[in-house]
Amino acid sequence: MQINPDLKFIRYLKGAGGDTLKKCFQCATCSVVCPLSGDDKPFPRKEMIWAQWGLKDKLVADPDIFLCHQCGDCTAYCPRGAKPGDVLGAIRAYAYTEYGFPAGLARLATAAKNLPLLIGIPAAIILIMWYISGGMHLPTGEIDFGHFFGHWDFKYLTKTTMFIDLIMLPAAGLAVFSAYKGVTSMWKKMCEGANASPEWRPSCGKFMNDFLWPSVKEILSHDRFNECGVNKDRARGHKPLMYAFIGLLIVTTYGFISKDFIGIFVPSLHGPLHLYDPFKILANISAIALIYGIFILWGNRSNEESESGKQGTFYDWFLIYEIAAVGVTGILAELTRLAGLPFLAYLFYFCHLVSVMMLFLYMPYTKFAHMVYRTFAMAFERYRDSGFANSVKAD
């Protein structure tokens, strides 16, 4: 076998938290102690040697790198301090960039040195839109973020809703498109890697029913996370956080549909939600769950790093900061609004918009991308074991 090691790839992994990868001496302890690894071709031992050899194409086509939840059991039992859990994290970070579209934006989202741009771009877009809208002045009377981008008398669509749509829909659209493109190309590579010809494809309904939905159910219940030994606490933070996102997704979807579509016929929907509106209650509970979850994860990670003396990576911390920023600015905007402090309310609302836009915009390239890639990798794991993939192998 001729091996052409991709040195750039190895160097990237070393910089992205996988600096210990060369310590691995292939004893395979990790594959046995991993609570998530299956009996057939277990991980992460094989990923470690592929990474040492710089076999990037094999790795990005390997569903196992996404099936890893970084429990840390392998790292705890590793006799060499090679930290397979961290190496697989670095490989995932690489894979998101590799699959990311547009490539320039994906690369931008990988390094701390690009932070001024990463924050600056959404901030500038929103500032410019705010300026164009003419809403850039402190409100008099009751604070209504519904008037943040100004107000007009066109009763079918408010001015602020339109501006929010103009900002967020393209950002979210780009994210969804990029994730779709990434997942499709990942799936193709995984099929090639697993020798599963795309000729035998399940129907859309069957795919949903047999592969995707069971994976989503498993994610919702955190079954795999709960099998983790060393980092068991991560599920304690991740679960409320994930449900918070689902709650906020429901509220946002409701807001979008009610304001942009139903609002055309029922203009009264354009006002802010009452505090006792069920959707507002859901929004506030979700916000609290989000803050609770992210600070548990924050604490876990900083404890872990101070114990191991390991330098944190931009990949891990960027998402934590980003989500914390969304939660904190959102809550502060709401509280200062209720307290009647217009300057602070508008400032925090602006920051909230910027952080939300960042979350949308960089989702497919940062650690946030795991929600898409891991879900589909888990679906692929089921597909790989199903008749669809295996019927071809038998030929």
Place this chain on the structure above:
Amino acid sequence: MTDAGGASPMGAVLVVGGGISGMTVALEAAEVGKDVFLIEKNPYLGGRVAQLNQYFPKLCPPSCGMEINFKRLKNNRKVRMYTMTQIKSVSGAAGNYEVTLETTPRMVNNNCTACNDCVAVCPEERDNAFNFGMDKTKAIYKPHEMAMPMKYAIDPEACTKCGKCVEACKYQAIELDMAAKTFTVNVASIAWSTGWNPYDPTQMDNLKFNQSDAIITNMMMERLAAPAGPTKGKILRPGDNKEPESFGFVQCAGSRDENHLEYCSYICCMATMKQITYIRERYPEVPIYIFYIDLRTPGKYEKFRAPLMSDPNNHFIKGKVADIVPEADGGVTMIAENAVTGEKIKQKVDLAILATGMEPAAKSQAAALGVQTDNNGFIVSDADKAMLSAGCARKASDVVTAAQNSTAVALKAIQASRR
């Protein structure tokens, strides 16, 4: 040179530990005329080699090499032996160390003829440490079949001082009120031949040592195979005495692992290969599974490996056992990933042997005694200070290497005492 004060001649050597290394240092120094104090914490000399069934390079039983050394010791008036003796403190400098020693009471004096009458009447039992607790002795016991000195000893933990042995002893050899004795010696140099302990297998929680009788260590295997061992040389599973129908070896059990012993213990691969020959003598056809990371068969040992690997019933699997599951039938399932094929292997066996490594025995006390150690607790020789380390106190090694090194240490000790 005059014998100053009788107890502490000028330029003497203190040898700490009476295993194969310590005996070698003591004899090599004494046979060229040096005065030697040889101390040993156990009631017998011979150390770990005495516990082996056979040892390399020629697979002799330990009686072979030991007997010669014991005879040399007995015939050499320059060596003063103190068993059950340990160091309390060390002061002074190279050429003039003052060492305080303490002998714990054996409660049996030199009158003992090893007639065994005391054992017949003793009502108390103790776990036999020499056989790693796999059988029991009475509270008064013969340390082992070819103990040197051939004197019984009483375990103070087990003894209730009922006095039955005193009555039974025809030679007034038993002194239940024997007291500990502290004394000092002046020596020019100190040779540390403190040897090694098998690494504590309970430290590897994933290998479940304490959770099944079917999991033993390689040193326990030596005792099971030894004719004077707990099973009289039959290899039977502890607990139910079943004749195992399959065996599994776990290599690097605690060695080459930064969570345990970060170094290679050097001997475990060859110990396992040797133990495969023990099994083959008794069970010619049973399957034996050997899980390893790398097989290290240095030098001539490579010749030993080849025939074992061509035996179709010996299965060598590259992949470390990282989990052992005790089974209801008394066996265990060993779990590993075969790193060559990438498959997870769950191998059920009747007896699993953990190839545990060598932990330097002086690790915890070395600093208090002013001895320099490396990161792993092995003693580093310092010729200028006349503090020398020999055998497995210096590094994990086989008997041959330990004996060679001990001869070198004897020379260093002689040089230090002539300065």
